[in-house]
Amino acid sequence: MEELIKVRHEKLKRLREEKIEPYPHRYKITHKAREILEKYKKLKIGEKVKGSKVSLAGRIMSKRGHGKSGFAHIMDGSGKIQVYTKFDVVGEKKYDLYKKLDIGDFIGVEGRIFKTKTGEITVLVEDFTLLAKSLRPLPEKWHGLKDVEMRFRQRYIDLIMNPEVKEVFLKRSRITSLIREFLDKKGFLEIETPMMQPIPGGAAATPFITHHKALHRDLYLRIAPELYLKRLIVGGMERVYEINRNFRNEGISTKHNPEFTMLELYQAYSDYEDLMELTTELIAKIAKEVLGTLKIEYQGEKIDLKTPWKRLTLKSAIKKYTKLDIDKVKDIKKEAKKMGLSLEEVLTDTQVIDHIFKEFVEPKLIQPTFIIDYPRELSPLAKAKKNNPNLAERFELFIGTLELANAYSELNDPILQRERLKEQLALRWAGSEDAHMMDEDFLRALEYGMPPCAGLGIGIDRLVMLLTDSPSIRDVILFPHMRPEKVGK
RNA sequence: GCCCCCAUAGCUCAGUUGGAAGAGCACCUGACUCUUAAUCAGGGUGUCCCAGGUUCGAGCCCUGGUGGGGGUACCA
DSSP: OHHHHHHHHHHHHHHHHTTOOSSOSOOOOSOOHHHHHHHTTTOOTTOBOTTOOEEEEEEEEEEEEOSSEEEEEEEETTEEEEEEEEHHHHOHHHHHHHHHOOTTOEEEEEEEEEEOTTSOEEEEEEEEEEEEOOOSOOOOTTTOOOOHHHHHHTHHHHHHHOHHHHHHHHHHHHHHHHHHHHHHHTTOEEOOOOSEESSOOSSSSOOOEEEETTTTEEEEEOSOSHHHHHHHHHTTOOEEEEEEEEEOOSOOBTTBOSEEEEEEEEEETOOHHHHHHHHHHHHHHHHHHHHSOSEEEETTEEEEOOSSOEEEEHHHHHHHHHOOOTTTOSOHHHHHHHTTOOOOTTOOHHHHHHHHIIIIIGGGOOSOEEEEEEEGGGOTTBOEETTEEEEEEEEEEEETTEEEEEEEEBOOOHHHHHHHHHHHHHHHHTTOTTSOOOOHHHHHHHHHOOOSEEEEEEEHHHHHHHHHTOSSGGGSSSSOOOOOOOOOO
8 A cells, every 4th residue: 555655656746846737726628528428429430520629527547558549537527438548649748647647636638529449439638637646546446445334434435436326425415405496385494493402302312412612511412403493483484494414322223323314394384184295295206306206116125106105093003013902902011022022111001012113013114104193102292183182193104114204293282282391301300311301492482372383304314215225324324423433644 | 232244455355174475456567559347478565453362383263352234222
């Protein structure tokens, strides 16, 4: 390695001695590689195009020399294109420089288009300029970069070497811009709320703690934006959304990264039924635009996103997949143990039901399914069903076993909300660290009056996983969480 | 947190029973003016993840650690 880098540094030194700037400021391009390939695809073999002068720039990805001429592929943001440099076209001095170029260097190229004997559209180089000297060798051209650790730590190399990885992130970007377009058209306002919160709220999760020096106090990285977004509903912003990071101080898995991206939206004068419609419409539209179809495949399972999507109550879903009728069961804990679950004694019956669902139902939810009517106990910020105070008007959406969305009709009765947060407080005292905290300002806001309203959260990373057929959340996050690395010189 | 798996050249990998380091690409030197995994001739560039231990001898066996992956627990 040191040897390889030394050689490049020597080349750099020689360039400077020859007054060739290895890191110039700019280069004027007229075309992207892809544009050229598209524009001239009908050329005949051996045909040259008069007046086809182009300039483009990119990274050298391969070189094939032939004495007094040489082929190379350069890659720009749009793709790869072959360039052909000849001694008798560029002259002796430039050709010597060409021979010294390394794979990895950036160059700008001016030339004309032709098609080679073997049928590849190629730029015949009339002049070129070194745009940035590369001092480290890239991975091998054929096998690319496979080492997972290096792919994540040095994502830039992953992006250079693995086009399918780049494709995932292009899709991710497309997905978020489609979401914005969709919501903006429906009159939603994109807003931003605090990442650092004095009281973390809106979810049951352990927060990260940070410290503000000037204020001499700890702050929490948010676990959800929910309580702030609701304050905005109180403030008269009737449709708001935020696409941003949440931070949860919990386990890392193929479906969990400590920081992850969430779309959270609130819509006044609506309930969870309206949001089921909105969710369906949104996800189906994105799939159609990004993949061109509603029939997708995720990890070997064929999934049909054709609407309407199935709806199952939590209770009926458990009955369907486990044959367990939770209404008729006397001792739910006993049943759960019989099914093979190991449970701590402190669990309430409702928590046991939640466990059964996660263990036995979730892995079966391949086709899009709304699970509705969650126990009120698990949903302290949700409004109860009109005819059943023990159930919340809440849904979660599962596709390909991924939990993609969570939504409810928001509890806007300030008296009830206070009671529920008090219950949570009691749970905290009892040792449940991730129970909700009391947030007096949030309650005060509700006391001013919040219109009926429904809120939705969609895990953007998981949605991207689904639409790019990625098995791990790390595949869709550019820089997934890693332990710090010791980097030498 | 617990369990299992992985770590050898810049990259992708091989390395037998414990006998002292290998290939392809990349790189370096040279040849070659339509190649495309260019070709031809020559060159091995290494903290075998780290620290101990066993042994006459360790890439290989043992112990501990580091980093990564997967599972599980916790967790939307």
